[in-house]
Amino acid sequence: MGIAIVTGRWRPGHVLEGELEASAHLQISRTAYREALRMLSAKGLISSRPRAGTRVNPASEWHLLDPDVLAWLFSEEPRPEVLHSLFELRSIVEPAAAALAAQRRSPVHLERMRRALDDMRRYTLHRAEGRRADQEFHAGLLAATANPFAISLTNGVTAAVDALTQFKLRLAKVKRDPVPDHLRVFDAIRDKDPAAAREAMENLIRLAILDMPASQRPKPAPRPSASTAHSPRNIH
Numbered sequence: 001m002g003i004a005i006v007t008g009r010w011r012p013g014h015v016l017e018g019e020l021e022a023s024a025h026l027q028i029s030r031t032a033y034r035e036a037l038r039m040l041s042a043k044g045l046i047s048s049r050p051r052a053g054t055r056v057n058p059a060s061e062w063h064l065l066d067p068d069v070l071a072w073l074f075s076e077e078p079r080p081e082v083l084h085s086l087f088e089l090r091s092i093v094e095p096a097a098a099a100l101a102a103q104r105r106s107p108v109h110l111e112r113m114r115r116a117l118d119d120m121r122r123y124t125l126h127r128a129e130g131r132r133a134d135q136e137f138h139a140g141l142l143a144a145t146a147n148p149f150a151i152s153l154t155n156g157v158t159a160a161v162d163a164l165t166q167f168k169l170r171l172a173k174v175k176r177d178p179v180p181d182h183l184r185v186f187d188a189i190r191d192k193d194p195a196a197a198r199e200a201m202e203n204l205i206r207l208a209i210l211d212m213p214a215s216q217r218p219k220p221a222p223r224p225s226a227s228t229a230h231s232p233r234n235i236h
Helices: 002-006 021-027 030-041 066-073 080-104 106-121 128-144 152-173 180-192 196-211
Strands: 046-049 053-056
Touching: 002 066, 021 030, 021 053, 030 046, 066 152, 080 152, 080 180, 106 128, 106 180, 128 152, 128 180, 152 196, 180 196
Parallel strands: none
Antiparallel strands: 046 053
């Protein structure tokens, strides 16, 4: 049901079957169907109202960074705008988080990230253990910001990292070793160099984008011209 919603087979406003009809159609118990509706509602995909039934919500109400929702989005080939938006989110959040982490990290954070790097090197992204280590590295980086709001993004950011990695692996074997790029981020954070950490993370994301098929790569944002970059309108 979640896949049918996020892939567009059930459009916003679509009315779901009643409990009796749906449980018979899906060959599940009414209790299981009610639990499925509860989960979909908690993820913002549907809402129920008296006498109006249960309807699919607009995409603006979906919890897009929920790991299940992301997995459903990537169960089929995602639309290019989904990939572009995820990389855009990472480009906004992770370089700033890396810079903060460089200022605030503790030995505990560094050890967590170092262990994750060791596992990435040992298992590679072609194994589940290596992909979990990749997620752990990014989780450790966010933890090192010591910012509770940044840390609250951990599940969403790590789910996005994993979804994008698995999508790339589904298309073709990734030949580039991502560990050196992660190591440069780690080294800058260890050395308490915020500018280098930001730059290393920006480069890591740029290389991840280049791993994507050319037709799926996010397009760079247009740069302001020299004549407009310093105008009062742009300053504000």
